[in-house]
Structure formats: C-alpha cells, structure tokens
Amino acid sequence: MVCLKSYYQKNDTNKMKITHLIFSLEVGGAENLLTDIANLQSINHKVSIIIVNNIYSTSLIKRISKNVEIITINRPEQSINPYYVLKLNVTINKINPDVIHCHHHNLINLLFFRKKCKVYLTLHRNGIPLDNLRKYNKIFAISEDVKSNIRGSYNIISCPNGVLYDNIDIKVDYNFDTFKIIQIGRLQSKIKGQDILINAIHHLVYHLKFDNISLDIVGQGPDMKLLQKLIDDLSLNNYIKLVGNWDRNFIYQNLKNYSLLVQPSRDEGFGLTIAEGMFAKIPVLVSDIGGPMEVIGQGNFGFHFENTNFVDCANKIFNIKNTYLDLENTQKLSDAYNFALEKFSIQKT
CATH class of the missing domain: 3.40.50.2000 (Glycogen Phosphorylase B;)
Incomplete structure (x- = not known):
C-alpha cells in the first residue's frame, strides 16, 4: 500500500x-x-x-x-x-x-x-x-x-482511506443497561444493507428474546421512507430510530457511548465508519465482503457475519453481547485500535 x-x-x-x-x-x-x-x-x-x-x-x-x-x-x-x-x-x-x-x-x-x-x-x-x-x-x-x-x-x-483519529473519543466503560448499536451510512439499503440489520434486530427481539437493545441508524438518503415502513411493519419503533445526519464531530464524540457498530453493507469498497469504530475502541461487526473484511484484518480485529444473512447477523450480535466483558474481547479492541492506527491514520494516506 x-x-x-x-x-x-x-x-x-x-x-x-x-x-x-x-x-x-x-x-x-x-x-x-x-x-x-x-x-x-x-x-x-x-x-x-x-x-x-x-x-x-x-x-x-x-x-x-x-x-x-x-x-x-x-x-x-x-x-x-x-x-x-x-x-x-x-x-x-x-x-x-x-x-x-x-x-x-x-x-x-x-x-x-x-x-x-x-x-x-x-x-x-x-x-x-x-x-x-x-x-x-x-x-x-x-x-x-x-x-x-x-x-x-x-x-x-x-x-487506504484515512481517519482523523485524534478527534475520536475512546470508550472506557463497557458496562451497559441497554445494548446500544449504531449504524452509519447513506440510506440506500441495496448498497448499505440497513434492511438486513433491521431484520436482525427483529430476530433478536422477537425470537431470541433480547429486548434490552437499541439501534440508531445515522444518515439520510432515498430509502428513508422505505426503512421507516419496515420498522413500522416489524413493530420495532421502540428499538430502532432513524436519526438523520449527524455532524461528524458529534459522531466522533459519541461513538464511545455505543456498545457496538454494525456495518451490514451488501457492497462496500472500504468502510470508513468501521475504522472510526475501531479508533473509538468499540466492537465492530461487518458483512463478510472484501472491503469491510480488509478493514478488520480479515476477522482478526472485528466480527463478521454472512453477507445478507440477517439471522447470522442477529446471532453474532447476540454472541458479542454475551461475551462483552471477556478479557479476550477487550484485548481484541486494543489490538483493533493499534491495527487501525498502523493502517488507517489520515497522516498515512
């Protein structure tokens, strides 16, 4: 590179x-x-x-x-x-x-x-x-x-894309009452896959009985009404919010408040938000396609699920939650940060 x-x-x-x-x-x-x-x-x-x-x-x-x-x-x-x-x-x-x-x-x-x-x-x-x-x-x-x-x-x-990592606040407290998930991207589900994640949340809530969970979907785009309808149809308004665009400084200051970043893209050349999550030291879960897998070091520095498979996505979220405080996972977050620092700092782009 x-x-x-x-x-x-x-x-x-x-x-x-x-x-x-x-x-x-x-x-x-x-x-x-x-x-x-x-x-x-x-x-x-x-x-x-x-x-x-x-x-x-x-x-x-x-x-x-x-x-x-x-x-x-x-x-x-x-x-x-x-x-x-x-x-x-x-x-x-x-x-x-x-x-x-x-x-x-x-x-x-x-x-x-x-x-x-x-x-x-x-x-x-x-x-x-x-x-x-x-x-x-x-x-x-x-x-x-x-x-x-x-x-x-x-x-x-x-x-590779680079991140202004110095501006990102780092997570230090991994205890949670509600398991808060964030997804960031243009609301264009054929590419970014927000519908996959919404269906995964439905599976978690209504099949795996995991209801202390929330999802904020950050971004705007042509599929906003379509995604809101899906949320309505699946009775997920108590769990999922389409929050619109957030200023990047606000995102950088608040990533630390989330338990997990999920990027469920069907197609993604890189995945800048994945690297940002790694710099915030929060776990990241991505679809197992080329660009995102490259960002997480082919699975060494993040979690992945089978592309388009919302059940596998739900199961991976469930497993991450259940092992959240394990030493292996907290060490994985430090390793992920160091990997991102070596590969995706804007100063090296």
Whole structure:
C-alpha cells in the first residue's frame, strides 16, 4: 500500500497547485476523505476543490480549511447544457493546476481545454466501468478489494482511506443497561444493507428474546421512507430510530457511548465508519465482503457475519453481547485500535 501524499512532492520552495474535482459534496465517506485530504494538503500546497453540480452540504463545506479555495459550478445534476462544461474548463485554465484529482471516473470527459497537467483518479467504490481508466495518469484505489475488482492491466495504486483519529473519543466503560448499536451510512439499503440489520434486530427481539437493545441508524438518503415502513411493519419503533445526519464531530464524540457498530453493507469498497469504530475502541461487526473484511484484518480485529444473512447477523450480535466483558474481547479492541492506527491514520494516506 502506498501513501497518497508521496505523489504530491515538490521541493520546499515550490508549492504544487492541486485541484480536486467532484460532482457533488454531500455527506459520505468519499466526501469526508476529500475534505480531510484537501485540508492536510493545503498546509504545504495551493489547493482548490471544484464542485460540478449544485449539490453540496454546507456543514461539510464549513469543515474545509480557509486555505482551500472552494469553487461551485452549480450545474443542475445530469444537465447537458454546454455552458457548465465551458465554465468548468475556463475555471480550471485560470487555476492552471499541476494536478487535477478526480473523484469520479467520468469527470475526465468534461475536461476539454485543460493545459498540460497530470490527471489523477481515486476509485471510491467497486463496480467502476473501465472505459475511462486509461485516460488518467495515476489511479488510486481506496482498498486492495477495490483494486482487485478492476480487471485488466491498469496502473492502480492501493491507498487506504484515512481517519482523523485524534478527534475520536475512546470508550472506557463497557458496562451497559441497554445494548446500544449504531449504524452509519447513506440510506440506500441495496448498497448499505440497513434492511438486513433491521431484520436482525427483529430476530433478536422477537425470537431470541433480547429486548434490552437499541439501534440508531445515522444518515439520510432515498430509502428513508422505505426503512421507516419496515420498522413500522416489524413493530420495532421502540428499538430502532432513524436519526438523520449527524455532524461528524458529534459522531466522533459519541461513538464511545455505543456498545457496538454494525456495518451490514451488501457492497462496500472500504468502510470508513468501521475504522472510526475501531479508533473509538468499540466492537465492530461487518458483512463478510472484501472491503469491510480488509478493514478488520480479515476477522482478526472485528466480527463478521454472512453477507445478507440477517439471522447470522442477529446471532453474532447476540454472541458479542454475551461475551462483552471477556478479557479476550477487550484485548481484541486494543489490538483493533493499534491495527487501525498502523493502517488507517489520515497522516498515512
């Protein structure tokens, strides 16, 4: 695995001009990573972020350093009006960057009038079409899993996501009256699998008779109404809450108050929230797919269940609860923290 910052080196007296290009800047793993990287890069380089579409989170923009120039093109999503493409290219030519770093594989097709500069791409997920990959000078994958899912002879460098772990409060008290579970992610169940976890909670409450349990689902997205209906239909309103988006600082301060973080994704290239849970020293339970399994060291530093199997998910939660105070598990949390520190610190990205 290679550190991203090693590809942004010039001598100390010659700052690079780095432009990050992204379609939208909503709350999510890719967007969180971009803001953190841009903030760190701006210490030594001249950094800008160009947001193509008129979709962006003001709370996320507030987290970006004043040293980073933020430029909005304000294109309506999926608009084919050439005005916005022209505006984008004129803006880039004025900046005259040394590097344009794209955060979606299609963005290079909007760059027509750029001067000679390197164009990089970060692959933030699996299932990326191959059509545009050879157009980039360098390609970074957020995990070995994402890298291995790209078939063909592409020069792809694995560079894991990083976490600002210093900002995360660490859990010290593992006693509980209610076993509190947290899940964080965009409410898009075909990818993030929140429905799997909801069904697992139903199995725990009504079949395994484990009722001193609660689940907070953090995030927003297109499936909010669908997931709320599922909660209603399964009579789980006393156990599960869709709490909406939380500010990341609030999440970092409150992860320690939970007994377990579950990431039940059907598809996940990495799983930034899993690493955040490890830094908070709370147990993490993930579906046994490539990216999340990579984050927990193939099961050495976290728990896993069979992908899409809500009964197995429920059984694993039940077992974690029953062995929660065991020395083996508390040592596992310390080992998980050290593993995350070695692999997923933002300073090493």
